[in-house]
Ligand code: Q46
């Protein structure tokens with residue numbers, strides 16, 4: 001197998017792109033894909049500060065590495081979710097983030113839910129206060145990302161979602177014809193009053209491409225899975241997409257990219273955020289009287 005650029009020994013074969021790359025040209029391919037995504041979709045303005053939400057996994061750490069290489073003003077945000085107890089998943093993840101930030105001299109803010117909220121996600125599950133761990137986790141993550149962005153003076157929050165994540169979310173939304181979510185789904189959610197812009201610069205790279213990037217760059221990342229992920233529907237959807245991809249390479253990327261090009265604009269009016277107002281409790285912008293994070297806080301206070 002030879003690199004399509006220099007005919008050297010290939011380390012990566014990308015059937016979906018009908019290409020193979022040597023180490024250097026693979027790294028160049030990843031950098032080019034991400035910088036083009038940022039430029040074409042106007043994700044990050046010149047000189048703008050970016051808050052990168054890092055979980056300690058390969059995707060978000062690779063994203064932070066890339067944005068630093070591109071010369072952006074990067075700050076890290078890590079949310080310690082209170083999952084897995086002492087020495088468990090959340091503690092392990094934090095360790096990888098701390099070492100990554102220290103080695104690169106990057107400013108890193110850590111918000112531990114158990115300190116900031118008085119409880120972590122395991123506690124929400126134990127007290128049966130949320131519908132599913134991931135929905136409670138998701139809403140608290142969104143709340144803290146937004147709050148931290150405002151406090152850190154960043155108008156942009158970048159997350160490490162890759163093509164596999166985005167295609168699985170898309171499939172899930174299509175299966176339910178969730179038109180509101182389809183209208184909001186995309187690699188860029190514009191900033192609105194009280195909400196930072198949210199961007200996903202890795203959305204055109206597969207999970208395998210990002211993993212190889214992390215390995216080739218020597219980025220150490222947490223390999224353990226969140227214990228709540230096991231039953232998650234998204235993993236099953238990813239499996240289905242991988243089987244489709246094996247049969248006909250390129251399906252995953254066509255599914256997502258053609259959605260963005262041809263279908264997403266048709267759903268965008270469904271996603272208008274009408275009548276945002278400050279939450280009665282915490283002041284975060286919301287469409288209801290009390291925001292989703294505060295509703296969960298209320299339930300935790302009474303159980
Ligand atoms: S951390 Fe949270 Fe994920 Fe764990 S509880 Fe679910 S959403 S699976 S990315």
Ligand code: ZN
Pocket residue numbers: 003004005006007008021022023024025
């Ligand atoms: Zn090459």
Ligand code: ZN
Pocket residue numbers: 279280281282283284290291292293294295
């Ligand atoms: Zn609130």
